[in-house]
Amino acid sequence: GAVVSQHPSRVICKSGTSVKIECRSLDFQATTMFWYRQFPKQSLMLMATSNEGSKATYEQGVEKDKFLINHASLTLSTLTVTSAHPEDSSFYICSAGEGIGGQPQHFGDGTRLSIL
Amino acid sequence: GENVEQHPSTLSVQEGDSAVIKCTYSDSASNYFPWYKQELGKRPQLIIDIRSNVGEKKDQRIAVTLNKTAKHFSLHITETQPEDSAVYFCAASKDSGAGSYQLTFGKGTKLSVIP
Numbered sequence: 700g701a702v703v704s705q706h707p708s709r710v711i712c713k714s715g716t717s718v719k720i721e722c723r724s725l726d727f728q729a730t731t732m733f734w735y736r737q738f739p740k741q742s743l744m745l746m747a748t749s750n751e752g753s754k755a756t757y758e759q760g761v762e763k764d765k766f767l768i769n770h771a772s773l774t775l776s777t778l779t780v781t782s783a784h785p786e787d788s789s790f791y792i793c794s795a796g797e798g799i800g801g802q803p804q805h806f807g808d809g810t811r812l813s814i815l
Numbered sequence: 816g817e818n819v820e821q822h823p824s825t826l827s828v829q830e831g832d833s834a835v836i837k838c839t840y841s842d843s844a845s846n847y848f849p850w851y852k853q854e855l856g857k858r859p860q861l862i863i864d865i866r867s868n869v870g871e872k873k874d875q876r877i878a879v880t881l882n883k884t885a886k887h888f889s890l891h892i893t894e895t896q897p898e899d900s901a902v903y904f905c906a907a908s909k910d911s912g913a914g915s916y917q918l919t920f921g922k923g924t925k926l927s928v929i930p
Contacts, residue, residue: 733917742904742920743859792858794918802847802908802916806858 701727703795705807713815714785720778720810722793728773729795733804734766737790746791749776783814817842819907821921829929834895836924838905839887845907847916848881848888853923854901862903863890895928902926 702725710718722732730751735743747768748756755768765787767779776795780787790811794804818841828834840848846867851859865872865879865888872879876895881888892899902925906918 731916742922743918745917745919748917796916803849803861803864804916804918805861806851808858809856811856 701795701797701805703793703805703807705793705810707810708808709811709813711813711815712783715782716814718780718783718812720780720791720793720812722776722778722795722807724774724795724797724805727795727797729776729797729801730773731796731801732770732776733794733796734768734776734778735792735794737792737809739790743792746778780812783812785814788812788814817845817907817909817919819905819919819921821905821924823924824922825925825927827927827929828895830895830897832895834890834892834899834926834928836890836903836905836926837887838889838907838921839885840907840919841886842907842909843883843886845909847908848879849906849908849918850879850890851904851906852901853904859904892926895926897928897930900926900928 704723732749734746737743746761749768749770751770757763770776792809794806796804821838849864852862853859876893878891902923904923905921908916908918
């Protein structure tokens, strides 16, 4: 089945550090990947849609200069949290779509980011 | 934009009983409805999905029904087992332009199956 790999799984770092998260589709090509943020005991909130070879589309309220997205190939998208602060601590999950219109979406294992 | 409401937020059932989770959506243009199961600290896993040209879909103990007129869809789990305990999310999707389908998620239902 479709596999999406996300790394790292856990990051603990100091305030002001920039953190890069990678999302790879291992056995299919994904023109579109999605980045979500999930707070404890809450639902997944879409942050941005990452399109291969073009600029990402950000959801309202998500700072594009804070959360840099690069989708350089059909199998790799990266999310960089720049100058991270404690309020950026969260569970970040990517997904990649296969099939018609990029559905169904398959999720990576997520990255738990903790900013001290 | 799309709004997905999911009920109940928590559900406890005895092992062997059935569980039903209901969702409603607001955008009549939505045409794809997946259900995800998420165990604590893990990735959401697709368990079943349905497209708008179908009214019902079944996969072993899991079934999903869709009522396009009423804009609601439901997940049915029969013969529940303790390993079914998890948080379940419904979602609705449509083409948001340029061929990309964005998912709007419900708030989730925490299902507990009591042995």
